[in-house]
C-alpha cells in the first residue's frame with residue numbers, strides 16, 4: 001500500500017478537517033490513492049455552506065462577464081464528468097433567459113455569451129443553446145410578456161448538494177477512510193514530521209497523529225488556523241452570503257428554470273426543485289458580518305429577491321408576497337479577498353496554500369465550487385505530492401460515487417421493477433436519492449416486510465435505518481434536512497413521528 005510509506009508511526013497519513021464538499025473530495029481522492037485518511041467534521045456532514053448552495057452543477061454563465069474563462073471551461077467539463085459519476089443526483093435542467101426592452105444586456109450579447117458557453121463546454125451530453133420561437137415564448141406560464149423581446153435557452157445541471165457530500169464521504173469510507181461527524185478539531189500541534197490533532201466529541205477528547213493535514217473548514221478555515229500552535233500562512237477571506245427563497249410551485253407548473261437579469265446587473269435564478277413541487281429564487285451576494293455558522297436571509301435580501309421575482313413573474317395570477325415564502329436559506333461563500341468592491345465580482349477561483357513540516361505538511365483550501373470539488377481534490381493531491389506524500393495515480397474521473405453505479409435509464413428500471421411492498425412513488429424517491437443502494441433497501445424490504453412499514457407518510461422504516469446505520473444520521477433534522485429534504489413535504493405529525501423514531 002502506497003500510504004504505509006507516508007506514515008512512520010503516525011495514526012494516519014492524512015487528517016482532513018471539515019466535512020463539506022471540499023473535505024469529502026480530498027478524503028475520497030486520497031484514500032483511493034492508498035493514503036490512510038481520517039476526516040473530522042464538527043457538526044453534521046454538509047451542515048454548513050455545502051447544503052446551502054443554489055444546487056447547480058454548472059459552468060457559471062455569469063462568470064464569463066468577469067473573464068473567468070478557465071474557471072467556466074473547467075466547470076463545464078466537470079459538469080459532464082459529474083453526470084456520469086453521480087447520475088442519481090445530477091440531472092440536466094433547461095434554463096430560459098428572457099430579454100426585455102429594458103434589459104441591461106442586449107439579446108445579441110447574451111447570444112454571444114451562450115455561444116461561448118457552448119464552445120467552452122464542447123459537450124456531447126448537453127444540448128446546445130438557442131432561442132425560443134414566438135409561439136414557444138407565448139406558451140411560457142407566469143412570465144410577464146410585456147416588452148419581452150426574446151428568450152434564449154441553454155442547459156445546465158441540478159444536484160442535491162448535501163447528498164453529493166454524503167455520497168462522496170460514504171464512498172471514501174467504503175474505500176477505507178475513517179469518516180467522523182460530530183468531532184471537532186480543537187487543537188493542532190506541530191511534531192517533527194507532521195502534526196498532533198486534538199479532536200473532541202461528546203464522549204471526550206483524544207489525540208491523533210498524522211503527517212499531513214488538509215484544512216477544508218470552508219468559512220472557518222482561518223478560525224481553524226488559530227487553533228494551530230505556531231504560525232501558518234492565511235489568506236484574507238471575504239465571507240459573502242447568498243440567500244434563497246422557496247415558493248410552492250404555481251399552477252400550471254414551470255417546467256424550466258430561468259436566469260433573470262436584475263436591474264442592478266445581478267443575475268437571479270428561478271429553479272424548479274424537489275420534482276417540481278417548489279421553485280427556489282436566489283441568490284444574493286451580501287457581506288456576512290455575523291457568525292458564518294449561522295447565516296440568515298436578511299429582510300433586505302428577502303425584499304430584494306421578492307422584487308426581482310415579481311418584476312418577471314406573476315405568482316398565482318398576482319404579486320408574490322412574504323406570505324408565499326415557504327422557506328428561505330442562506331449560505332456563506334468563503335471567497336479569497338481579491339480587493340473587488342462588489343461582493344458579486346470577487347473571484348470564485350480556489351486558492352491552496354501549503355506549509356512543510358519536516359517530512360509532513362499542512363494545506364489550507366480557500367474557496368471553490370460544488371461543481372469542481374473533484375478537481376479540487378486533484379489539486380490538493382498535487383500539493384500533497386509536492387510535500388513528499390507517496391500517492392497512487394489519479395483515479396476519480398471514472399469511478400462513480402457511492403450509489404452512482406447505474407445510469408438514469410437503469411435507475412428508472414430499478415424503480416419501476418422494485419418490490420410492490422413499497423409504493424411506486426417511494427421506490428422512485430429512494431432510487432433518485434440513494435442511487436443503486438436502493439436495490440439493497442428493496443431486498444431488505446422483501447426479506448423483512450415489517451421494515452417496509454411507513455413511519456411517516458412515504459417514509460419506510462428501512463430508509464430511516466439506512467440513514468442511521470450507514471449515513472451517520474443522529475437526529476431527525478440530519479435525516480429531514482440533509483439526507484433528504486422531506487421536512488418540506490411532511491406535516492407536523494409526520495415530523496413528530498420521525499423525531500420519535502430517532503429518539504427511541
Ligand SMILES: Cc1cc2nc3c(=O)[nH]c(=O)nc-3n(C[C@H](O)[C@H](O)[C@H](O)COP(=O)(O)OP(=O)(O)OC[C@H]3O[C@@H](n4cnc5c(N)ncnc54)[C@H](O)[C@@H]3O)c2cc1C
Nearest residue numbers: 018020021022042048049050053054056185218242370371
Ligand atoms: C449561496 C451559495 C450558492 C452556491 N451555489 C453554488 C452552485 O450552485 N454550484 C456550485 O458549484 N457551487 C455553489 N456554491 C459554492 C459551494 O457551495 C461552496 O464552494 C462549497 O459548498 C464550499 O464547501 P466547503 O467544503 O469548502 O465548506 P463547508 O461546506 O462550509 O464545509 C466546511 C466544514 O468544516 C467544518 N468545520 C469547521 N471548523 C471545524 C473544526 N474545527 N473541526 C471540524 N470541522 C470543522 C464545518 O462545520 C463545515 O461543515 C454556492 C455557495 C453559496 C454560499
